[in-house]
Amino acid sequence: MEPSHTPKTLGYLDVLRRPAFALYFSGALVDTFGNNIFLMTVLWSIFKLTGSPISLSGIIAVSIAPTILFAPLAGTIVDRWDRRRIALILILLNAAIILCGVLFCKLNLLGIALLFTLCILISISNVFFNLSVVSLLPEIVPEEGLVAANALVGSSVQTGRIIGSGLTGVILEYFSIERVLLIDASTYIFGALCLFFMLRFPLVSSKKAAMRAKVETWKNFTACIHYIKVTPVILGISVIFLLPQMTEYLLSVLQVPYVSEVLRRGPSALGTIDAVFGTGAIVGSLVLVALIRFWGENIFFWIGPVGMGMGYLLFALAGGLFEAVPASFLVGLSGSMTHIFYITSIQRQVNNNFLGRFLSFLDWSNSILTLSLVLGIGVLIKFYNTRASFVIMSILLFVGAGLGVRMAIRMRTLPLVNDQIKSSYEG
Template identity: 25%
Template sequence: MPAPQAGSLSGLGVLRAKRDFARIWAGQVVSRFGDALDVIAFMWIILELTGSTLMMGTLVVVNTLPSIFLGPFAGVLVDRWSRRRVMIACDVGRGLVTLSVAALWALGSLPVWMLFVVTFVNSIFEVFELPARGAVVPLMVGRENLVAANAIYGFASSLAQLFGLGAAGVVVASLGVTAAVVTDAVTFFLSALSVVVSAVPELERERLPLKIRPFLRELGEGLAFVRSEKVVLFAIVLAGVVNFALGPLNALMPVFARGALGLGPEALSLIFMGFTAGALVGAALVGQIFKGTAEVILLRWGMVGVGLAYGLLGLVPSAWAAVAVAAGMGLAIPFAQAGFSSLVQRRTPEDRMGRVSSLMGTLVLAAMPLSAGVAGAVAERVSIPIVFASLGVLVMATSAALLWTWPFRELRREAAEKASAPPS
């Protein structure tokens, strides 16, 4: 195992030592729990109002549109504005918009079109909030603690989502849709409060008026940086490839489980739980044990693990084998995520972090619905095991083509030299 970086903290150590980061982290965990409730509640509302699976799929598409079309432009503004104020405003805005859904549903006056408008507006808020949160992490924890911080973020998000999805059905069934949506709104307000009570470092910026020409110039600066910084560019491409590969998983897994394995919904649930459990274990390992491992090593391990697991998924003979392979894939993803996020944050100047995060989010989010549509059409003509195996080969081939190129080999050499150097 590579030697840890000097002075790096574990995931729990970061939370203990960086109290302001811990408060924002806790607010984000609560918000992720609410998001999981929200997914089930909104889908249930669509089902109650229309009974249409097409409408459910359309709602998912509407949710991704702002990220795809507004993401790069939002990043420019995030780099101009106070990131603390952006996070607070977006959380409060999402809370108020979500409360309006609860009120209209309780009054029996919620039209279907309103649900699509609310989803679209909330997604716009998220387009601004996510790069703002990503940009403040290096400022709050220090670049030497990025791996541990990103790992503890991933661990908490997976855990909150797991419990949120588990609680959503109980809340909707016992307390009703209104209670679930109100709970989600409250989590946004709590997330905003966590930022209000925290000291968030801000960069010194020259306050320039917002005009079209400077705006486009700053957007171009972000694009030019990504093109020139090959490590960041290749890492973003890899993230897009992984998300392209993972996009069809939710859509094709039920068909694969029933058709190829002869399984019912209970076994399908076990497979997805295996994936989540693996992700929790992987995030804990990265945050506590591999916290000082070089980002390029984590990225290599993670990408190879995801590719292998995906390829094996199409060969499993039974439910428990599928659970084991899904757990292996889940285990690998936090290694790739922590390595990827930390590498991009470490290589990107702080005053361009918003633009780079937004470009990254646009590519990553655009890949998933695109691949789900392509894979769905391909799966009509080709067996799903072959689709899974092909996606696994895609991940492995792209990883081999990019992660062993000169920029990453140089990063690996620098990491080895740093690990072998005597402590100062």
């Protein structure tokens, strides 16, 4: 039996009937479509220009580094001002950056330096943008609708990933990177229109508007550390929330050399594996609400990490595309359910006035750990192979599953966060 603190879970149609969320959902779908085309094209182009897996680690590293530098500031800004307007400004900035890339392509200046520069600029903007949109969700959807809302956003993100992955193979075979960048810029413009129309609708909770976070970066970081210290369960939630994100970054590094050198296939196979991953993630997103209603929530503390670990082991053992496809599906399915369940737990338990700063702390921690792992994996691929890297990733997920089992046992009798602790982080 689930503990009494578990809120009622609304269905998908209930949250989609909210106009603000419908716009949010549409923007996420199209924005991810463009982002995925851009990322996969950059990774493939870099690998073909250099022939080195370490260069792929480099492109991921420069994408992660801005989070380390700017996440503390981003969290405070997101908690200080209207998150819709912050996201609108930043998505327009992204469109302008990509259009500058198109201009440089027309001037025949395409090269490694341009690709790295575009990734750095977009990554800096996305530090602020991603925090603002994730923190915005509890302001446009009530608490009982957060599982369904996060699941729908996850499915829209992965739908965009599937479409983007399918087109990436075709684009890389027949078209130039200039056209890729034009498609990406148009998706940012569409997302900006969605955010603009969202301004017409009131927020579910206006409580944040009465509070103004001060720009005190170090104080905010120490407050996050103290918050985790006084709520040990939040530590477990945070650790398991970070694991799927870290391993997905690593999967971005591993996919290109895995397809090219282990499977000995071209960009179409890369698109197939990524599209199957997205399909698994969509299935996980769409069945999660029904599974929670049937099984309760405690099982999801550990079952997702187990599934991801098994998927990475299948990648390590795969001898061809036929075996890699179910591995990709299982990782996508399990990773989606894990991410949705844990981000919902965080959104429920952390006061909305403190949510941006708390998520920025998690992003900062995730970036430090991921950057270390990405660089280490790049060296491992250079001297060993991608199979060993997948084994390491599976071990990390099985450790996370063990922590999830402990949390599930503890949650039978204890609420996630004491209301008094939660309310003390309102400012």
